[in-house]
Structure formats: C-alpha cells, structure tokens
Amino acid sequence: MGSFLYPPPHQQVPLTQVLTSTISLSHSLTLISPQPQPMLLPPLPTTINIGSYFSYLMKCDTYRAWKSQFLDVLAIHDIQHVIVGDACPPTPFLSNDTTNPAHSHWLRTERLVLTWIKSTVSPSIVQNLLLPCTTAVEAWIILDHHLNPLSGVHLRSTHDRLRNLRKATTQSMTYYLIDAKSVFDSLSAVGFPIPESDFVEYIVDGLSPEYQGFITTLYLRPSTTFDELFDLLVQEERLQ
Structure with a gap:
C-alpha cells in the first residue's frame, strides 16, 4: 500500500501565504474581467438651423x-x-x-x-x-x-375658399383671378375637380358691387370659360 509523500519541512509553504496568494489571484481576475460597456447612442445632429x-x-x-x-x-x-x-x-x-x-x-x-x-x-x-x-x-x-390635399379637412377648407371668394378693393383683378385659379387647380391636382362652370360662378359671385353691370351682361352669354372670363374682367377693370 503506497504512502503519501510530503515535501520536507524546509520546502513546505505556510498556509497563510497560500491563502494570501489565492485572494490576490482572485482579486486580479476580478480586475481584468470584462466590465459592462455603457450604451452607445448616436450623436445629435450638429445642424440646428436647417x-x-x-x-x-x-x-x-x-x-x-x-x-x-x-x-x-x-x-x-x-x-x-x-x-x-x-x-x-x-x-x-x-x-x-x-x-x-x-x-x-x-x-x-x-x-x-x-x-x-x-x-x-x-x-x-x-x-x-x-x-x-x-x-x-x-x-x-x-x-x-x-x-394634406387628400385629407377631408383640407378638401372642405379648399371648397370653402372657392365659395367664399371675394375681390378686395385694393386687390388687382389679375391677382384675384390668379389666386382663385390656384385654388381651383389644387382640387384638380388631387383628383377632386369641380366643373369649370361652377368655378366661373364662384369668381363672379366674389366681385364687388361696381361690377354689377358687367355681371348682368355676362349672364346674357350662353356660357363663359375661365380664360374668356379672365380677359373680360381684366378689360372691365381698365374701364372702371
């Protein structure tokens, strides 16, 4: 039966030294163990004024x-x-x-x-x-x-702008007609056009009282396109 061999007394390491070495090694491993990394976030744009x-x-x-x-x-x-x-x-x-x-x-x-x-x-x-x-x-x-031109709120608002067209006394006829045409075109651009005859009527309804004689004459015509109305109104403005 074999026997355990122990190192000679002069080669034996004291127990306190073994414990100290073990604690030191454990502490060293803790220091070199990977630590949680902070969350990396993208920087905010540096352009404040765009x-x-x-x-x-x-x-x-x-x-x-x-x-x-x-x-x-x-x-x-x-x-x-x-x-x-x-x-x-x-x-x-x-x-x-x-x-x-x-x-x-x-x-x-x-x-x-x-x-x-x-x-x-x-x-x-x-x-x-x-x-x-x-x-x-x-x-x-x-x-x-x-x-958004396709939203119900915007469509109703645009229709209201046409129905409520009014030529201001300080507004030139050309500007009044171009502004009205831009509203009309915006409805057509999103697939909700209105008849040109209705558009012409909205424009005429927005004229001031001094155009009453012109309006009476206009209604004697069988029909009037926007382009025809444009020329007639610009000419009438010059006669006012």
Whole structure:
C-alpha cells in the first residue's frame, strides 16, 4: 500500500501565504474581467438651423413639397424614426431602476425635430396650428390632418375658399383671378375637380358691387370659360 509523500519541512509553504496568494489571484481576475460597456447612442445632429435646405417657408399650398423635403432632411441625419412609424420612445428607466440614457436622447432628438418643423413653416401656420404642440409627432400629425390635399379637412377648407371668394378693393383683378385659379387647380391636382362652370360662378359671385353691370351682361352669354372670363374682367377693370 503506497504512502503519501510530503515535501520536507524546509520546502513546505505556510498556509497563510497560500491563502494570501489565492485572494490576490482572485482579486486580479476580478480586475481584468470584462466590465459592462455603457450604451452607445448616436450623436445629435450638429445642424440646428436647417433653413438652407428650404428655399422658402412652407405655406398651405406648398405642404406636399415641404413634407417631401423635410423627410429627406430627417433621412440625412438618420432620425426619421422620430415622426414616422410607431414613433414610440424608449422607457424612462432600465430594469435596474436607473435612468435610461436612450430615453433622454430620444427626448432631445424629438425636441430638435419640433424646432425644425416650426422654423421651416410660415408664422401664420405656427400661430394657428402648431403653437400648442409640445412634440414633433403631434405637430406632424396636425399638419398632415389640416394641410394634406387628400385629407377631408383640407378638401372642405379648399371648397370653402372657392365659395367664399371675394375681390378686395385694393386687390388687382389679375391677382384675384390668379389666386382663385390656384385654388381651383389644387382640387384638380388631387383628383377632386369641380366643373369649370361652377368655378366661373364662384369668381363672379366674389366681385364687388361696381361690377354689377358687367355681371348682368355676362349672364346674357350662353356660357363663359375661365380664360374668356379672365380677359373680360381684366378689360372691365381698365374701364372702371
């Protein structure tokens, strides 16, 4: 039967030294073990003023062009997710109850986009539609609801503009007719045209009382196109 061989007494390592070495090794392994890496978030766009991307401020009749350009700008900065898709911000806190840096980053990005929206539309749109908005998503939805040519609200508003045409005394006839034609064309462009005869009647109804004699003569004609009415009214203005 074999026996265990022990090192001679002068070669034996004291127990305290073994324990100290073990603790030291454990501490060293802890120090070199991989640590959790902080969450890497994309930097916010450095371009605060994006006016250089737009040649003019958006008005009611230029919404579609503005929307297309604005989406391009968001795509350039890779932040279109703020207003398209689900647009759902990250949770404010992580599972360990610490503040979620992604949530804070989302809020700053979202507020930057809201600033971009308000700075690229006309002051009247900001005043009438966007003043109460506190988020980019809210502003985006309101603009689309009121200014998208295909929305029911916009179509009704455009029809109301035609029915309520009025030539101001300080307004030239040419300007009055061109403005009316732009409203008429906007309905045709989105697939909701109105008969030209109705359009002509809206224009005539918006004339001031000094054109009453002209209107009476006009109604003696069997029909009048817009182009014919344009020439007749511009000539009549010169006779006033």
